[in-house]
Amino acid sequence: YIWNTCVFWGHYSQGVKEGTERATRNSVNDTDNDRRTGYEQIFTKMLIMDDGIEMTVNPLLKEAKNPIRYIVDNLVGRENPKKELISLAQGDPTACGHLKPPEEAVAAVIRAFLSGNHNGYTASSGSVACRTAIAAAHSCPNRPPLSCDDVFVTVGCSQAIEHCIAALAAPGSNIIIPRPGFPLYETLCQRHGVICRFYDLLPEEGWQVDIESVRRVADSSTAALLVNNPSNPCGAVYSREHLKSLVAVAGELRVPLLADEVYAGMTYGRPFVPLAEVAGSIPVFSVGALSKRWLVPGWRLGWLCLHDLSGTMKRSGVRNALNSLCQISLGPSTPLQAAVPTILTAKDNTWLMNIMDTMSLAAVSSVNRISKINGLSTASLPQGAMYVLVQVDLVAFANCPTDVHFAEKLLEEESVLVLPGECFRAPGFIRIVTTVPEHVLHLAFDRIESFCARHYRVEHSETICQGDAKDGKRDIGLGLPRVSSCLGGHEGLLLKPPGPNLIPKDKFHGCLDI
DSSP states (O other): OHHHHHHHHHHHHHHHHHHHHHHHHSOGGGHHHHHHHHHHHHHHHHHHHHTTOOOOOOHHHHHOOOHHHHHHHTTTTOSOTTSOOEESOOOOTTTTSOSOOOHHHHHHHHHHHHHSSOOSOOOTTOOHHHHHHHHHHHOOTTSOOOOGGGEEEESHHHHHHHHHHHHHOOTTOEEEEEESOOTHHHHHHHHTTOEEEEEEEEGGGTTEEOHHHHHHHOOTTEEEEEEESSOTTTOOOOOHHHHHHHHHHHHHHTOOEEEEOTTTTOBSSSOOOOGGGGOTTSOEEEEEESTTTTTOGGGOOEEEEEEOTTOHHHHHTHHHHHHHHHHHHOOSOHHHHHHHHHHHHSOOHHHHHHHHHHHHHHHHHHHHHHHTSTTEEESSOOOBTTEEEEEEOGGGBTTOOSHHHHHHHHHHHHOEEOEEGGGGTOTTEEEEEOOSOHHHHHHHHHHHHHHHHHHBBOTTSOBOOOOOTTOSSOOOOOOOOOOSOSSOSTTOOOOSOOOTTTSOGGGGTTGGGO
């Protein structure tokens, strides 16, 4: 169907063009006849193109799915129409518009665009100035400083992760990834034919890595050990001692480390320690981006830094492979790269402290509210990032045998969208994003508490149910600006543009025109 539609419109345009050209060469009275001839040619060409055409899809892409999108797409349109949707699912700190990037960062980008000096192509691995600034910002104490040759600029952190996986994707190889963990890791591995093996995070120990589970799943085909710190979805921040334990096991297994540090600097409990700082001679692929720490995920500027004291990456050809990948994919826009040196060196500590205070307050408030809701609990207080992973006592809730069912019914009754733990290989959990405005977060927990009270089973008694939540008056609009893309990215999750009756059109920044 898609193929035929493309063919139709391609030939439709060509037919109209040919008919119109003939009409201008002949009399005006011949216009309709000439256009009709063009239309007949369209359908003749369509029949020829459609006859016997067979297309084979790349089997790796047929199997590659994003679990978040797969689950959330099934929820579209299922929210309660009498209550405005509150999304606690979207991993975008800018989605509600109340958290702003630093003014210096925005000004640097504007200057770069207005200068007129950055409208052309730059080096495929990134401009020298941009890479040099990233190298300086990510050099570690007591180690040789990184150079611009150790840095590759990418379209967001996701592309940096994909480049690492693609470079290591030898036939039959496997990469060890966390469980619970960000589902894109698994999706990207599937796309490149890499086998995923999973190590466990321990909720009772602040979601630290179960070191023995790493040893159990590793073998001679293991290509890398992936570590996400600070953690999505758990909110864990690993201590220096724990990171040293991970380095030690990587040394035992003789594998490099892939450090997803996109939430670096976003901590409010324990200080962030880069994995490379304690890695010694173990090679480290360190990936990051402007997106989270600077609150600009839509700018799509990320990086990959190679910490390679022993020269293993150069000898093995990994550096050349990454260069080749950058030559194929190219990188983010040149003006954004030109702004990076200013962004990374700006004195924005006061701004960052205020943002982290806001996120810390939201995390503490969320955990406190959860502790008072029957059937819900948290293993530990998040130390960083912007998520709370909530355990659901599924036995205690009527008609909610899985976390997916729990999320579905919560959306249907209360119009609160959360991500089921199944998205992260964490059955029995839901993930809540804490970067919505404070009053919206409180309202969301009011609704969650009401939902849980209706469905919670008192031991040895019938289910408590206080009536259908869909009854009653229409909910008063929250007035959320929702400035993020209505279509969303990996975690789009607004489900659909909010209705114009709730929010003035000019606050959508053009979303309604999509």
